[in-house]
Amino acid sequence: MNYYFVKGVVPLPLSVIGLSNHFGVAASLQYLNDPHLLHFTGRPSLGIMFHLDRKEAGISWDPDQHKPRFTLGYAVQFVPFLL
Amino acid sequence: MDAITHAELFKKLKPDVVAEVKDHQFADNLNTFKFALTAISAKAGKPPAELFPSYENWVKTEAAVVSAGVDQRLKAFEVRYGPDSEQINFIELFTGECFFRGDESAPSPWEPITRLSAIQATTSGPGLSRVLNWG
Numbered sequence: 001m002n003y004y005f006v007k008g009v010v011p012l013p014l015s016v017i018g019l020s021n022h023f024g025v026a027a028s029l030q031y032l033n034d035p036h037l038l039h040f041t042g043r044p045s046l047g048i049m050f051h052l053d054r055k056e057a058g059i060s061w062d063p064d065q066h067k068p069r070f071t072l073g074y075a076v077q078f079v080p081f082l083l
Numbered sequence: 084m085d086a087i088t089h090a091e092l093f094k095k096l097k098p099d100v101v102a103e104v105k106d107h108q109f110a111d112n113l114n115t116f117k118f119a120l121t122a123i124s125a126k127a128g129k130p131p132a133e134l135f136p137s138y139e140n141w142v143k144t145e146a147a148v149v150s151a152g153v154d155q156r157l158k159a160f161e162v163r164y165g166p167d168s169e170q171i172n173f174i175e176l177f178t179g180e181c182f183f184r185g186d187e188s189a190p191s192p193w194e195p196i197t198r199l200s201a202i203q204a205t206t207s208g209p210g211l212s213r214v215l216n217w218g
Contacts, residue, residue, distance in 0.1 A: 006160075056203065
């Protein structure tokens with residue numbers, strides 16, 4: 001769920017880290033084995049993803065290597081209105 | 084009696100109290116006041132500016148308040164749907180329209196997330212992965 005600062009007030013801890021538009025958090029699901037679009041093999045990796053304006057940073061558990069995995073991304077749409 | 088009604092009755096309106104009033108209620112009160120001025124003016128047969136010495140100042144203040152309200156609303160929509168917001172898919176659009184519509188003063192600050200991020204960098208495996216986000 002994203003929360004946009006539509007009232008114009010950004011909480012101090014979030015403004016310190018540079019946020020000006022929105023903050024969000026979501027559950028994440030990843031498949032690392034042989035990644036292709038809409039192609040899921042191997043064991044799923046579950047975690048949490050934070051949306052910091054349009055930047056995304058997350059942490060999830062790698063079930064094969066038994067250690068946490070970090071993920072970084074940027075919110076773009078490759079197919080408008082679909083992905 | 085709530086705080087706003089109390090403040091209105093005792094003419095102690097302050098900016099923070101005005102900010103709590105929704106646009107629709109504020110516009111209704113403003114129009115009622117303008118209709119009263121117009122009725123008095125029609126009854127007296129004189130323009131309002133002649134009847135009320137402070138009428139021009141009141142009109143300027145009204146314009147400034149309305150302008151500030153419009154600016155505030157536009158800013159809220161820019162934050163929610165502007166270039167810095169996330170592009171949403173049709174699932175997020177319809178879910179948001181059904182459950183998080185906002186009101187006349189601003190769109191809802193809440194936006195559901197249900198998307199597949201096609202490419203993200205990760206610290207293990209091949210280094211790239213797709214991530215399904217839900218929340």
